[in-house]
Amino acid sequence: MNKISIIGGTGSLGKGLAYRLLKSNYQVCLGTRSQEKADSTIEFLKEKLPKECGENAFASDYVGACRFSDVVFLTVPFASQLSVLEMVSAELQGKILVDTSVPLEPKNITKVRIVSAGSAGKQAQLALGDNVKVVSGFHNVAAASLFSDQGVSCDVLITGDEFDACDEIINISKSIGINALYGGGIDNSVASESLTPILIGLNKQYKSKSAGVAFNL
């Protein structure tokens, strides 16, 4: 059985991804700073899932969660990205880190924000070094759309300098009903990250909850 860890798995996106992964028979470790928060998240997931899937949900602190699996999702607020990565960097060496961070302007979350590293994904790769395969993605899927039993109707772009690592994450994504497409190297992460504030703006403008993009291939 495949194991996946989600640092920040008690939050909106992490919980939604955990739901879909557990439903597809992955073992999932929620990385958390709070055992209490993890307990209530696991209880929430167990209520929504068939019994045998709920049994595969675990929790640990951030470092322990990185030990659990060779594929680690990071779903913490962008403001915490670097401090969390610094904490777990040693444990991530040789592994795949899937960074979902989107830099948002705190005062206007509908405005595109480009950080000095070029993107959050690039910032993660620079912080962790070349021995960690950073894959950036899932920026354009709304957490709210993950708690359904149907496939998600939008696509997500996956970027990263190691194609095989991106391909592994694309396959995992497809296996949980999220269509993922390879969008090029980590420098391109800025494109999908920048779409997110626009999607948030579309949700506000058109009173939607989960605006997304689908590519016509």
Ligand SMILES: NC(=O)c1ccc[n+]([C@@H]2O[C@H](COP(=O)([O-])OP(=O)(O)OC[C@H]3O[C@@H](n4cnc5c(N)ncnc54)[C@H](OP(=O)(O)O)[C@@H]3O)[C@@H](O)[C@H]2O)c1
């Ligand atoms: N929400 C979405 O629809 C969505 C969609 C696409 C991308 N994203 C990206 O995914 C990431 C997570 O978003 P989210 O909406 O899931 O975030 P969230 O619910 O606010 O927080 C996620 C988790 O991050 C952990 N965390 C670590 N440091 C934190 C801090 N200083 N303050 C607050 N929480 C902290 C918390 O887990 P513990 O307390 O258990 O440690 C928290 O449950 C963000 O980078 C966001 O840009 C989100």
